[in-house]
Amino acid sequence: xxxxxxxxxxxxxxxxxxxxxxxxxxxxxxxxxxxxxxxxxxxxxxxxxxxxxxxxxxxxxxxxxxxxxxxxxxxxxxxxxxxxxxxxxxxxxxxxxxxxxxxxxxxxxxxxxxxxxxxxxxxxxxxxxxxxxxxxxxxxxxxxxxxxxxxxxxxxxxxxxxxxxxxxxxxxxxxxxxxxxxxxxxxxxxxxxxxxxxxxxxxxxxxxxxxxxxxxxxxxxxxxxxxxxxxxxxxxxxxxxxxxxxxxxxxxxxxxxxxxxxxxxxxxxxxxxxxxxxxxxxxxxxxxxxxxxxxxxxxxxxxxxxxxxxxxxxxxxxxxxxxxxxxxxxxxxxxxxxxxxxxxxxxxxxxxxxxxxxxxxxxxxxxxxxxxxxxxxxxxxxxxxxxxxx
Numbered sequence: 161x162x163x164x165x166x167x168x169x170x171x172x173x174x175x176x177x178x179x180x181x182x183x184x185x186x187x188x189x190x191x192x193x194x195x196x197x198x199x200x201x202x203x204x205x206x207x208x209x210x211x212x213x214x215x216x217x218x219x220x221x222x223x224x225x226x227x228x229x230x231x232x233x234x235x236x237x238x239x240x241x242x243x244x245x246x247x248x249x250x251x252x253x254x255x256x257x258x259x260x261x262x263x264x265x266x267x268x269x270x271x272x273x274x275x276x277x278x279x280x281x282x283x284x285x286x287x288x289x290x291x292x293x294x295x296x297x298x299x300x301x302x303x304x305x306x307x308x309x310x311x312x313x314x315x316x317x318x319x320x321x322x323x324x325x326x327x328x329x330x331x332x333x334x335x336x337x338x339x340x341x342x343x344x345x346x347x348x349x350x351x352x353x354x355x356x357x358x359x360x361x362x363x364x365x366x367x368x369x370x371x372x373x374x375x376x377x378x379x380x381x382x383x384x385x386x387x388x389x390x391x392x393x394x395x396x397x398x399x400x401x402x403x404x405x406x407x408x409x410x411x412x413x414x415x416x417x418x419x420x421x422x423x424x425x426x427x428x429x430x431x432x433x434x435x436x437x438x439x440x441x442x443x444x445x446x447x448x449x450x451x452x453x454x455x456x457x458x459x460x461x462x463x464x465x466x467x468x469x470x471x472x473x474x475x476x477x478x479x480x481x482x483x484x485x486x487x488x489x490x491x492x493x494x495x496x497x498x499x500x501x502x503x504x505x506x507x508x509x510x511x512x513x514x515x516x517x518x519x520x521x522x523x524x525x526x527x528x529x530x531x532x533x534x535x536x537x538x539x540x541x542x543x544x545x546x547x548x549x550x
Contacts, residue, residue, distance in 0.1 A: 185276040187226060192264060192271055195229065196249035197257040199242065200315075201290055202307035205351065206258050209265060216266025219259060226272040227256025228289060234280035254279050254289045283315045284325055302339055302360075303351045309336040338364045343371055439540050 206212060229251040236243055246252060251273070253260055263271050279289045291308040312322045319333040326332075339350060339357070341364040349355040355363075355375065363374045521529060 185274050185278075187272070188275055189270050189272050190229075190251060192260065192269060194250045195227075195253055195260060195271065195273070196246055196251070197253045197260060198235070198286075198290065199245050200287060200311050201255075201257055202304045202311060203257065203301070204304060204307075205301060206261055212258075212262045212265035215258070216262035216264070216268060219262055219271075220266055220268055223259070223272045225256075225259075226274045227259050228254045228279060229256075229273045229275055230254055230277055230280040230286070231275070234277050235286075238280060238283050238286060251275070254286060255292075284312070284321075287312045287315060288325065301351045302357050303347050306336050306339040309333060310340055313337065335361065341365075341368075343368055346371055346375060349375075442536075442540055 207215070232246055232250050232252060235252040236246065253273075256271075256273070260271060278285070280286050287308070291305070291312070309322060312325070313319050313333070316322055316325070319330050319337075322328075323330045323333050338361050339347070342350065342360060346355065346360065346363065350357065350360045359375075359378055363371050363378075366374055521532075524532060
């Protein structure tokens with residue numbers, strides 16, 4: 161009975177690959193002579209020779225991102241007709257062609273790569289690996305993306321398959337491919353960002369002979385000065401209209417009247433008659449009784465210390481508030497009468513001589529008041545009441 165051959169590696173639990181890199185990606189450093197870029201890469205702009213040389217010198221110091229490659233056999237299995245383009249190279253670059261070109265420009269001999277055969281499982285996987293690198297670029301060229309989508313449509317058998325692969329609509333695929341209908345000159349403007357993609361898609365719908373004129377008209381329209389657009393916000397304040405000139409109003413004096421009108425000289429004044437009249441008024445004011453008005457203090461805090469009102473001894477005069485009459489001594493006691501000290505009264509906070517005179521007149525006895533009146537009349541030169549009665 162014939163036995164079956166068993167792999168010792170399988171017994172050890174290790175994977176056995178007929179092609180290196182089929183199960184697990186391998187990081188390799190390969191000679192540039194064994195590599196070739198794929199023809200399906202849509203990228204066209206890799207920079208100038210000086211740019212590539214400078215980039216290669218950076219890779220010489222340190223290469224952070226390796227290129228991705230598949231084996232020659234896996235690639236030709238997908239596209240057998242590509243053998244003339246592959247030549248004798250052992251690996252085909254799926255992404256990283258700019259790193260390959262930079263290394264050549266800088267005179268390098270090797271390149272760090274990742275050998276991953278899973279990239280070449282299907283045509284869709286391989287083309288997606290190419291486009292994913294370009295889609296991740298910040299300077300993505302819309303024309304290069306359109307070329308990649310067009311390649312996938314051709315290789316996968318239609319726009320529906322591409323839309324399903326990217327989970328997009330068929331209209332999205334058509335919008336990407338529409339840019340390829342532009343003339344080569346206008347495609348270059350799209351790649352350099354001189355023509356916006358939205359405008360490019362509109363012009364791409366025209367016949368090739370009308371596209372240049374349409375772009376010229378669009379350029380002229382863009383150069384026209386745009387009307388100023390007022391921003392929404394606070395309304396512009398409108399100045400108030402100037403007030404109308406006020407009409408002069410008559411105030412009892414004509415507008416055109418002179419500042420001072422001539423006046424007649426006043427009649428002469430009899431100074432003797434005026435003095436007699438003034439003395440008579442003073443005498444009448446002295447004889448006329450006036451009520452005593454005790455003003456309230458204006459400021460208790462600043463008022464001077466009040467002076468106590470002491471009883472004068474006249475039994476006919478009324479006592480001020482708080483004062484008491486002295487009690488007579490008891491007969492035979494031999495003790496003098498003791499006067500009760502009056503209470504304090506409010507100080508009259510006034511410096512008005514007329515009010516002070518009224519207070520003094522109210523306190524004087526009648527005989528003393530007549531005597532004071534006569535002296536005041538003598539002082540002003542008026543006749544006393546006794547002389548008038550005589």
